[in-house]
Amino acid sequence: MSSFLLTGQASLEEKGMLSPKAMRLLPLHVMLIPPLVLLLIYSYGPIAGIYLAFEKFMPSKGIFHSPFVGLDNFKYVWELPDTKQVLLNTVVIAAMKIVLNLSAPIVLALLLNEIRIRAFKRAVQTIVYLPYFLSWVLLGGILIDILSPSEGIVNGFLQALGLKPIFFLGDPGWFRFTAVVSDLWKEIGFNTIVFLAAITNANPSLYEAAVIDGANRWKQTINVTLPSMLPIIVLVATLSLGNVLNAGFDQIFNLYSPQVYSTADILDTFVYRIGIVDTQYGVATAVGLFKSVISFLFISVSYFLAYRIANYRIF
Amino acid sequence: MVGRLSFSRKAFNAFNYGVLGLFSILSLLPFVNMLSLSLSNKSAAAAGLVKLWPVGLNLDSYRFVFLRHEFFTAFGISIGRVVLGTAISLLMTLLVAYPLSKESRAFPGRTLYAWAFVFTILFNGGLIPWYMTIKATGILDTIWALILPGAVQVFNCILLLNFFRGLPKGLEEAAFVDGANHVKILFRIFVPLSTPALATVALFTIVMHWNSWFDGMILMNSPDKYPLQSYLQTVVVKLNTSSFASIDPVQAKLLNQISDRTVKAAQIFMATLPILLVYPFLQKYFMSGIVLGSVKE
Numbered sequence: 051m052s053s054f055l056l057t058g059q060a061s062l063e064e065k066g067m068l069s070p071k072a073m074r075l076l077p078l079h080v081m082l083i084p085p086l087v088l089l090l091i092y093s094y095g096p097i098a099g100i101y102l103a104f105e106k107f108m109p110s111k112g113i114f115h116s117p118f119v120g121l122d123n124f125k126y127v128w129e130l131p132d133t134k135q136v137l138l139n140t141v142v143i144a145a146m147k148i149v150l151n152l153s154a155p156i157v158l159a160l161l162l163n164e165i166r167i168r169a170f171k172r173a174v175q176t177i178v179y180l181p182y183f184l185s186w187v188l189l190g191g192i193l194i195d196i197l198s199p200s201e202g203i204v205n206g207f208l209q210a211l212g213l214k215p216i217f218f219l220g221d222p223g224w225f226r227f228t229a230v231v232s233d234l235w236k237e238i239g240f241n242t243i244v245f246l247a248a249i250t251n252a253n254p255s256l257y258e259a260a261v262i263d264g265a266n267r268w269k270q271t272i273n274v275t276l277p278s279m280l281p282i283i284v285l286v287a288t289l290s291l292g293n294v295l296n297a298g299f300d301q302i303f304n305l306y307s308p309q310v311y312s313t314a315d316i317l318d319t320f321v322y323r324i325g326i327v328d329t330q331y332g333v334a335t336a337v338g339l340f341k342s343v344i345s346f347l348f349i350s351v352s353y354f355l356a357y358r359i360a361n362y363r364i365f
Numbered sequence: 366m367v368g369r370l371s372f373s374r375k376a377f378n379a380f381n382y383g384v385l386g387l388f389s390i391l392s393l394l395p396f397v398n399m400l401s402l403s404l405s406n407k408s409a410a411a412a413g414l415v416k417l418w419p420v421g422l423n424l425d426s427y428r429f430v431f432l433r434h435e436f437f438t439a440f441g442i443s444i445g446r447v448v449l450g451t452a453i454s455l456l457m458t459l460l461v462a463y464p465l466s467k468e469s470r471a472f473p474g475r476t477l478y479a480w481a482f483v484f485t486i487l488f489n490g491g492l493i494p495w496y497m498t499i500k501a502t503g504i505l506d507t508i509w510a511l512i513l514p515g516a517v518q519v520f521n522c523i524l525l526l527n528f529f530r531g532l533p534k535g536l537e538e539a540a541f542v543d544g545a546n547h548v549k550i551l552f553r554i555f556v557p558l559s560t561p562a563l564a565t566v567a568l569f570t571i572v573m574h575w576n577s578w579f580d581g582m583i584l585m586n587s588p589d590k591y592p593l594q595s596y597l598q599t600v601v602v603k604l605n606t607s608s609f610a611s612i613d614p615v616q617a618k619l620l621n622q623i624s625d626r627t628v629k630a631a632q633i634f635m636a637t638l639p640i641l642l643v644y645p646f647l648q649k650y651f652m653s654g655i656v657l658g659s660v661k662e
Contacts, residue, residue, distance in 0.1 A: 078464040183576075
């Protein structure tokens with residue numbers, strides 16, 4: 051039997067076919083075929099479709115026969131009156147979210163770490179992590195109801211205090227505040243989990259040494275806990291740089307309305323309205339490409355920095 | 366904790382429990398308010414009387430939702446996409462993670478493959494080319510439009526890849542000596558050893574599918590093919606839509622107890638329920654998954 055196998059292999063090699071090592075690796079290549087095909091179609095296909103950004107797309111002519119217009123779509127968007135405001139809204143909302151979604155979880159993780167009653171800690175975590183798992187459709191539906199100026203519980207409470215009702219979602223002056231705070235409500239759990247894990251991984255002997263040196267809990271927090279969290283904080287901060295143009299389509303789309311476009315409209319909602327609602331495919335693709343290129347630069351820089359600073363590798 | 370606590374420590378503890386307690390209550394309050402609203406009657410809801418407890422307790426809003434087919438049609442489509450989508454996505458994750466978990470020395474070409482996958486998280490074509498591609502493949506308006514474009518989740522692949530790398534190297538060599546090939550090693554040895562990581566990836570995928578709404582809204586031509594979240598987007602969020610289009614006499618009887626608002630609240634709560642049911646598992650596996658995915662060094 052074994053001699054048969056050996057001769058069989060030898061003959062394969064003689065015929066110039068695959069070596070035993072290559073034969074052994076063949077299944078690895080084959081395994082990758084189905085995911086690669088899907089990736090090629092649904093991820094690289096749209097990348098090739100960026101060609102639309104340089105066309106005056108006409109549905110009757112299709113992608114391949116619509117007239118090529120060079121950079122006209124980009125020029126057209128840049129001259130639209132709203133574009134600069136949309137860009138500003140995007141960066142402002144995204145930046146506020148980045149700062150708040152980084153700093154608040156640090157505080158929450160530190161406070162949770164001081165809780166000694168297990169059940170209380172569990173209960174707080176269970177409640178605070180829940181919104182993270184719900185969609186912006188549901189959370190948006192809830193927010194629209196509770197923040198309603200006429201019927202909502204929040205304005206009911208404000209009025210009971212003798213305050214005037216606030217149009218949290220309908221007043222351009224309030225919208226960003228509402229968006230950033232409600233985003234924190236949903237997202238705070240994620241980074242809190244990450245930071246709590248970093249705290250638990252801190253070296254216990256550092257605390258013992260601090261106690262011997264007479265450090266109280268506050269000093270221990272400042273001199274041991276925070277420094278042990280620092281690499282993770284730096285990592286999370288660096289990686290969040292990639293989100294400078296991600297103001298959160300799912301949230302904004304479900305909360306905004308035409309009367310707050312002046313402060314609420316962001317690149318992604320802008321693309322949606324130009325492309326899907328007005329069917330100006332070429333123009334919408336151009337705006338999308340602008341966002342993709344800038345995001346690509348920021349994500350690449352953030353990964354590079356994360357690699358240099360925290361030795362982080364994607365794979 | 367033994368011994369006496371200093372005054373400042375006691376003061377801090379009181380403050381800490383107070384702040385965290387208040388924060389939790391504030392975070393939970395919107396859900397409690399919606400639940401009571403869904404159980405309250407129309408006039409109490411309209412008068413803004415409903416706070417944390419139902420006023421005029423009744424189940425008519427739920428009865429109304431149960432009498433209408435739209436909610437459950439959409440619910441069924443969502444269940445379908447979760448089951449089919451998770452199965453396919455999980456298989457794809459395994460097929461990517463296993464080969465790429467090999468060292469470049471052992472698997473030449475591995476780095477090139479890896480970059481092909483990672484590049485897609487760095488750069489994408491944007492909304493319109495994404496839509497045009499899906500349209501061009503002819504799956505628009507079918508369940509496949511909700512499943513195939515997102516079937517390869519690169520972050521999940523990386524998560525599982527890292528888990529595979531933590532498995533003992535000797536396993537694979539021993540299996541090769543016994544005559545196993547890579548396919549057998551993956552499905553007979555790696556998969557059974559990776560249940561925690563696979564559970565995490567499965568949960569990530571289930572929640573992703575359950576919560577997706579935009580793809581359904583864009584890729585399905587008619588609302589009767591919408592998954593639940595897309596359907597809810599049209600009734601709960603969009604302005605000027607009423608749940609009460611085309612009601613029959615049986616449903617009309619419920620109208621003196623319910624309003625658009627209480628019915629919306631009931632639907633929100635019913636869509637939250639499946640997440641609440643898997644929440645204990647989410648807490649168990651998601652935590653480790655998030656940590657495995659982002660804190661690894």
